[in-house]
Amino acid sequence: MNWFSLITATSFMPVPATKESGDVDSLYIFLLVSGLISFIILIGGMVIFIFKYRRKTEDQKSAYITHNTLAEFLWSFIPFVIMMIIFAWGWSVFHDLRRVGEKGDVEVHVTARQWAWTFKYANDIEINSPSDKKLVENDPDSTLLKPEIVVVPVGKTIRFILTSDDVLHSFYVPAFRNKMDAVPGRRTTFTFTPIEKGDFTVFCTEYCGTKHSNMMATIRVVDGEQFAAWQAEKIAGMAGANNKGPAERGEALFKGSLGCSGCHSIDGSRIVGPTFKGLYGNKRDFADGSSVTADDAYIKQSILVPTAKIVAGFPPAMSSFQGRIKEDEIKDIIEFIKTLK
């Protein structure tokens, strides 16, 4: 960090990586400079008065000045004009960031969920964040997971169509200077045109529960050829997955698009929900005192109506997968759970 270049926005902000972000930075520099000047006038004036008009003797008199119409007009009117400039400038930048209704060259459906982002391309490529690896390996206490990489081509207009499966989330990429809430039951858009290649972090900025700070993804901007190659590789990978057995497919669903691994462990450790280790065929105790042996019917019910039976000691935090999971996929998940002895 270079403290002397405080005046330039880029000294603290991430490198502006999209066409729009440069305009945001220009506005920022204007705000910073006009703000600094206002601060110096106000606080500088105050400090000068404090020293110049310090009470030196106890009977020191003060001037009797009740008001001054010209001064009062000027110090109301000038800030008004400056604020209108900032308003209009902000409006113009905002309009470029929003681009409501504009179609992108690449369109990706982004679904937010506690605590992951799922990116689905038009050709069914699906990326689910985060991975099961730690982001900061040398810090044993870190709770951040390494985000999976989402690839987009440089120089094209990309439109992310956002929604949420459960609560409010917000899609934020500091390097793009852009942010949009993901709202359940509603579609919002996040449109950008990357001009810099590289990896850019996505954060969730709307508080969404326990692992809010962990909800990251990485957007990798590459050139057109690399993007095409990445897509081809992913499609080949998907074809390979279809040839696997049910338990393997279930494992892929568990770790991948359904995001079960965000809340359920397979090694017996406690995360948000109960572990899946040793689940199948064993007794489950519920918060209402009842219990049942975990079989196919119980697991299916737990996926589709999670609030029907709450495992003792856990919050009723899971939302229903009704409509998001196919009958075959439930069977694959059950096969996978059976392998977790």
Next chain:
Amino acid sequence: MAHEQHNYLNHQKGIWSWLTTLDHKRIGIMYFVAIMSFFFLGGVFALLVRAELFTPGKTLFSADVYNRMMTYHGAIMVFMVIVPGIPAIFGNFVLPIMIGAKDVAFPRLNLMSWYMLMIGAAITGSTLFLENVDTGWTFYTPYSSIKTGLGVIPMVLGVFIIGFSSILTGLNFIVTTHKLRAPGMTMNRIPLMVWALYSTAILQVLATPVLAITLLLLIAEKTLGVGIFDPQLGGDPVLFQHFFWFYSHPAVYIMILPAMGVISELVATYSRKVIFGYTAIAYSSLAIAGVSFLVWGHHMFVSGQSEFAGILFSFITMLVGVPTAIKLFNWIATMYKGSIRLDAPMLFAIGFMFLFTIGGLTGVYLASTGMDVHFHDTYFVVAHFHYVMVGGTLMALMGALIYWFPKVTGKIYSDLTGRISWVFIFSGFNVTFFPQFILGNMGMPRRYYDYLPTFTELNQMSTFGSWLIGTGFLIGLFGVIYALLKGKEAGNNPFGGKTLEWTIPSPPPHENFESTPVLTGGPYEYR
């Protein structure tokens, strides 16, 4: 000295006489004790939250515990400390005296307001022991309505009751200001503190019911499954934000307007000068109160509301900046050719202006739509509103405490203790919150339990600053105890104030005035 002087403190004796008192001065003291206890609790949570953020990853607590502490810190500080703070404590004590009245218009209602705050606080506080809440103080749906535990219900029920306390206090102040002014005290002669409290009271009465209804709807949805905010039941989660901020944005001014009133008093008294632009300061309070009802949408530029709504709210928000700037210019102009003494309360007033200027200017960043998209819900916002609300309101609260302490107790608050406390609090605020602006620039979102290693140094600076603030307030508390035990006798008017409370004995007699005062001029006639 003949110390069997008759005053409101020895008018009646015993704890029961306090708990059933109808004297606005005693109720003010009861508010002081209660609110300072809440402040202590909220402050402990703040220190714990900052301690957790000292290193990335788990430092002291799990993510769940952190989210809960963050929620209680916010809810306690907003609903139980900063919103009621200055109006309930100092408003109660000085407002009737400043306008030459014997008490507020409805003394019984005033006592009831205190009890409602206590009941509300007890219900909200009980969730600490029953089922902790982790929604953040904003209770955004659908997280609060479907994804978290039932503790939300008593929590918001408590806030609902506290809201009624606020409405009743506001109502009382409005009627008192209109009906109980002494002869000769026209609206244009009331002290600026009263103007500020009056504007605040209008906001309390008009905005708080919206919060109350919103919280009831949230409870209805959570208990009865009525689909208002939950999209799974056909509700709209963003509707909650509209309702919530329709109250909570005006609430920002409920917090800051009384502080501005205090600063007007302090600047006039310690500059020993007639206030510059009395009318402008008085009516800018009303202007701020009025416009503040129309700006709630600036909390929602990225919520999915329409682009047009965003632009409209941005425009109206810019307008609030003008009356706010007018106040700052007027206070500084009051100091011009004054006779300034830098006693502790004046230091707090200057600290207020310093912090509030930074808070106000960064508010312009957030009001500008294109800029806010980057900064929304990052640490930039955390820094901004702490500079405005906490730096502003708590600076004013400390200034008010030391300024009116002699009037309330008859004892002088040690100026040296006040100055030492100021050094810690003022420097602590800047060390804590300035780095957070930079964190916001870098893109660190707020309400984060864990963060990327690149944010570490600035977070450590911030945590270090929080210890300075904590120390500063402990010194302030020491000052109160020391002054009560060993403070010098104050006399009627130790600082040369011109408003009516300085014309009566310290502590004031039970009914404030021996004979009703008659006013012949404005409140700050230093000639």
